[in-house]
Amino acid sequence: MPLSPTEVIVGSGPKNTNGVRNTLIDVHVEMLRDANIPARIATLSDVGSEHKPRWAEEQGDWEPLFVVVPKEYQPQAFHINQSIETGTIRICLQCEASNKPGATRCPRCGVADERDPAQLQDEYDVWVQKHRASK
Numbered sequence: 001m002p003l004s005p006t007e008v009i010v011g012s013g014p015k016n017t018n019g020v021r022n023t024l025i026d027v028h029v030e031m032l033r034d035a036n037i038p039a040r041i042a043t044l045s046d047v048g049s050e051h052k053p054r055w056a057e058e059q060g061d062w063e064p065l066f067v068v069v070p071k072e073y074q075p076q077a078f079h080i081n082q083s084i085e086t087g088t089i090r091i092c093l094q095c096e097a098s099n100k101p102g103a104t105r106c107p108r109c110g111v112a113d114e115r116d117p118a119q120l121q122d123e124y125d126v127w128v129q130k131h132r133a134s135k
Contacts, residue, residue, distance in 0.1 A: 001040075003047045003068060010039075010077040011067035012053050023098040023108070025065050027089055030100060031080050037073045042066045090115070 003009075010032075013025045025041060032039035044052055047066050056064040069077045088101035090113060097108040104114050 001042070001046060003042060003051075006071055007068050008071050008074050009042075009047060009051060009066045010069050010074065010081060012056075012064050014056070015043075015063040015065050020096070022065070024089065025067065027098040027100050028067050028080075028084060031084065032067070032069060032073075032077055034100075035076060035080055037069055037076055037080070039067055039069045039077070042068045 011025070011028050013022050013028075015025075016022060029039045029041055042065070044056075044064055044066075047068070051066065053064055067077075083101070090099040090101070090103060091097070092099060092106040092109060092111060092113065094111040095106060095109040097106055099106055099113065105112050
């Protein structure tokens with residue numbers, strides 16, 4: 001469904017990562033919908049090549065997906081985006097699917113995850129520092 005003049009893009013990501021469906025996009029849309037923001041996933045052909053993100057060109061032949069909302073919901077959508085960027089989404093230790101904040105069980109494989117979000121953020125920060133130091 002083509003992007004209408006009353007819609008805006010509030011997020012993007014690759015359709016697949018390492019050959020597996022990018023569940024982060026799906027969780028992003030679910031979080032927006034949980035906040036009563038009508039959101040949908042659009043493809044590059046829906047939004048037009050002028051919206052193709054730089055990462056899609058730099059990373060090879062990945063098909064980008066876009067998270068789209070009505071313009072009037074853009075401020076609320078960006079608020080949800082901020083919570084996503086602060087590490088509230090969990091990654092399943094078993095299958096690496098993205099899980100909504102507060103989820104105690106992975107929706108894809110069913111593995112329980114009752115880790116503390118603050119602990120997860122600390123572990124991630126340590127990983128990022130190690131990754132940067134190794135370059």
